[in-house]
Amino acid sequence: MTDRNILAYARLAEQIVALKLLPRVGWLQRGIANAESVAEHSFGLAALALIFTAADDSVDRERVLAMALVHDIAEALIGDLPFSARRLIGEAVKRDAERRALVELCTPIPGGDHLIRLWEEYAAGATREARLVKALDRVETLVQALAYERAGNRLLDEFWIDATAGLEEFPVLMAFVDRLAAQRNG
Template sequence: MDDQTAATYARLAESIVSLKMLPRTGWLQRGIPAAESVAEHSFGIAALALVFTAADSSFDREQLLAMAIVHDLAEALLGDLPLSARRLIGESVKHDAERRAMAELCVALPGGDYLIRLWEEYAAGTTREARFVKALDRVETLVQALAYERAGNRSLDEFWTGATEGLTEFPHLAMFVTWLAAQRPV
């Protein structure tokens, strides 16, 4: 490996490290002081992808896990844009900025086009695996919301509103979300 390639890998590695230190903004906005990081969230999605497909060989698990890991990689450059910001700037602006960030992070890497394609597939939801990871993005957020509520945090009702909407393709996830909602502290 030459110095230029090593430096390219090092820049991406530094971006990945930054995701371990980047708290998820939505939790901070709701007064959660030790909010999970973007990297912790991505790990949670990857772990849930593995668990929920362990008995279902119809999924491409390698694709699921890779997509779960890269789905928020662009946030290393953009930061974690909460729903309030996305509502104001629009999904197309957010998507375009994320696409440019993924290109900046990955285009110079050997195999970087693979990472960009994975992210594009996730963002577009063009495959069952991409839609499953998108569904798990919501599910993992609800698992985290329940943990924060159990720790005494309140004002998280908005995360639960319509929690099973868009999960019809994956009824076992919808049932799990319904079960999670029933576990919420009163």
């Protein structure tokens, strides 16, 4: 291990730690004062990935967990782009910016190309594992929305519109989201 490698690890670690301080902008736009950070969201996603894959041998758990952890690292450079911004700049522009940020962040470290490939697999939804992480990303947002609503926050109805759309590949997630919606309305 060279001094250069150690320096590259240190720089990436600093960027990852900064995600703990980066609030998710979509929540701020909806008036949530103490919005979760990108790192808190990523932890929630990884925890859900661990839980929902514990008894599922049809997916590679290690890849699912790795994708869950890498999926938002690029936000350390580009920030958290809420849906309102993504709608205006387009998915292709967002994806290209995220890829360039991830390349900048991960190329200097040994094995960084592996992290970039995991993110590319996730971004493309190229495998069942990638589609599961994308689905869980959405589910985690709904779990958080329910928690915010229980704490008295409003203006979150839009998150629940078509909440199970795109989850057909994962019936257990559809049932889980249905249960969340029932708790919300009950």
